Structures are given as C-alpha cells and as structure tokens.
Amino acid sequence: MTIDVTPTEDAEARLAALVELSRRARALADAVVLTDVPESEVTAVAAELAALTERLGALRRESPRSFELGPGGVPRNVGNAVTGSANPHALPLVVRVTPERTVRAELSFRPVHAGPPASVHGGVSAMILDHLLGEAVAAAGFPGVTGTLTLRYRRPVPYGEPLVATAEYTRSEGRKTWAEGRIALPDGTALAEASGLFVTPAGWLGRGAGDETGSKSGQAPVRER
Numbered sequence: 001m002t003i004d005v006t007p008t009e010d011a012e013a014r015l016a017a018l019v020e021l022s023r024r025a026r027a028l029a030d031a032v033v034l035t036d037v038p039e040s041e042v043t044a045v046a047a048e049l050a051a052l053t054e055r056l057g058a059l060r061r062e063s064p065r066s067f068e069l070g071p072g073g074v075p076r077n078v079g080n081a082v083t084g085s086a087n088p089h090a091l092p093l094v095v096r097v098t099p100e101r102t103v104r105a106e107l108s109f110r111p112v113h114a115g116p117p118a119s120v121h122g123g124v125s126a127m128i129l130d131h132l133l134g135e136a137v138a139a140a141g142f143p144g145v146t147g148t149l150t151l152r153y154r155r156p157v158p159y160g161e162p163l164v165a166t167a168e169y170t171r172s173e174g175r176k177t178w179a180e181g182r183i184a185l186p187d188g189t190a191l192a193e194a195s196g197l198f199v200t201p202a203g204w205l206g207r208g209a210g211d212e213t214g215s216k217s218g219q220a221p222v223r224e225r
C-alpha cells in the first residue's frame with residue numbers, strides 16, 4: 001500500500017487536471033461505443049488517439065495511485081477502478097457513509113457498461129457491489145479484502161438511469177466479516193443483490209483504515225476482535 005505525504009497545492013492542481021482528463025476519457029469511451037460516423041473518420045480519430053496516448057506515456061508511474069492522504073489528512077484512492085476520480089475506468093462511484101454506518105451511492109451506468117441488450121453487464125454490477133460491501137465492512141471498523149461474493153440478479157440493470165446502491169455490515173467472526181448490499185431503482189426495487197465475506201489481512205490489525213497510524217484518517221479504526 002502506498003501512502004503519500006500530504007500533497008502540496010501544486011500536486012492538488014495537477015490532480016484536478018488528471019480528474020478532468022479522466023472525465024473526458026470516460027466521455028470518449030462512451031462516444032466510441034455509440035459512434036456511427038464513417039470508417040474514414042473512425043480511422044482518423046484512432047490515429048489522433050495514438051498520438052495522445054504517446055504524449056501521456058512520455059512519463060509513466062509504475063502503478064496507478066493507491067490509498068493516499070488528501071488535504072486535511074482525509075484518505076482517498078483516486079486511482080481506484082470503482083471510485084477513482086483520476087481513473088477513466090471508474091464511474092466514479094461516490095460512496096457516503098450514513099450515520100448508522102451503512103453505505104450508499106447514487107449512480108448511473110453508462111453505455112460502456114453494456115452487457116445483454118439494454119442492460120448492464122452482470123460483472124459490472126458485481127464490481128460495484130463488491131466495492132460497496134467492502135466499504136460497508138470498512139465503515140463498521142472491519143476493513144478487509146473480498147473472500148467470497150455471491151450475487152442474485154433479480155431484474156436487468158438499466159444503464160442511463162438513476163439508481164441507488166446500498167450496503168451494510170451484518171456480522172463479524174475473528175478476521176471474517178459479512179456484509180450485504182443491493183443495486184435498486186430509486187423506489188427501492190432491488191435489481192441485483194449481493195452478500196459477501198471479507199477477510200481482514202493479519203497485517204491490517206491494529207491499524208486505522210486508510211492510513212498506517214490510525215490517526216487523522218477520518219475512518220473507523222480497525223476494531224478489536
């Protein structure tokens with residue numbers, strides 16, 4: 001796990017530029033899957049993209065940004081595949097912890113997430129629920145990695161429509177913690193439901209979630225077992 005020192009203002013400005021780049025890359029990806037322009041135009045755009053990719057690759061990190069402390073010591077993960085504002089693959093999902101320490105995210109899937117006709121790929125729904133259940137166990141003070149994840153797909157998940165994903169901690173036993181969650185229509189109709197078992201790696205015990213010291217993280221500390 002990489003923990004950066006508190007960033008400077010310049011680093012924040014550069015991050016804001018990366019967030020904007022990622023936003024535009026997402027719009028590009030949706031345009032790619034929906035475009036109906038002629039082949040010559042597709043080929044021309046592909047050539048421009050190759051040049052842009054080369055420019056970005058002129059200076060590369062070894063791996064995407066991971067957990068780090070943002071301004072005020074608040075942990076963030078801007079490179080994450082689900083929540084990362086600086087990752088074009090991410091929705092990005094904005095997860096809120098409720099006063100009851102359950103978690104909730106409002107989301108809308110995009111054309112790039114298509115699976116069966118007019119609906120979202122089941123693996124994409126699973127990815128979202130995996131993350132949300134992981135947030136729920138972390139919010140309860142039992143952060144961990146996914147051991148098992150079980151999905152029940154009740155109805156097709158549409159893209160382009162407002163949806164709500166929620167999850168909550170259910171129980172804990174030693175280093176194992178269980179959680180449940182669902183993706184639903186705004187009226188609460190469940191479309192996909194998940195239950196999962198998360199395991200706290202032994203090396204995480206006694207530490208704060210999101211930082212090495214347990215201080216200033218703004219997250220629940222890893223609970224005593």
Ligand SMILES: CCCCCCCC/C=C\CCCCCCCC(=O)SCCNC(=O)CCNC(=O)[C@H](O)C(C)(C)COP(=O)(O)OP(=O)(O)OC[C@H]1O[C@@H](n2cnc3c(N)ncnc32)[C@H](O)[C@@H]1OP(=O)(O)O
Nearest residue numbers: 130131134135138143145146147148199204207208209210
């Ligand atoms: C410094 C603190 C930092 C905290 C930071 C947290 C911040 C949180 C903030 C924001 C939330 C973010 C949310 C993220 C969500 C996304 C999650 C993912 O996508 S995770 C990627 C996919 N999952 C993997 O890659 C796991 C790969 N597997 C492993 O690493 C190991 O297998 C691991 C850790 C799961 C288990 O390894 P062992 O060596 O610790 O396990 P052993 O000691 O054998 O088992 C302990 C107990 O767990 C059970 N167990 C182990 N693995 C299991 C499994 N896969 N399924 C069911 N049970 C399992 C065992 O049966 C045992 O149970 P018995 O104590 O005997 O009752």
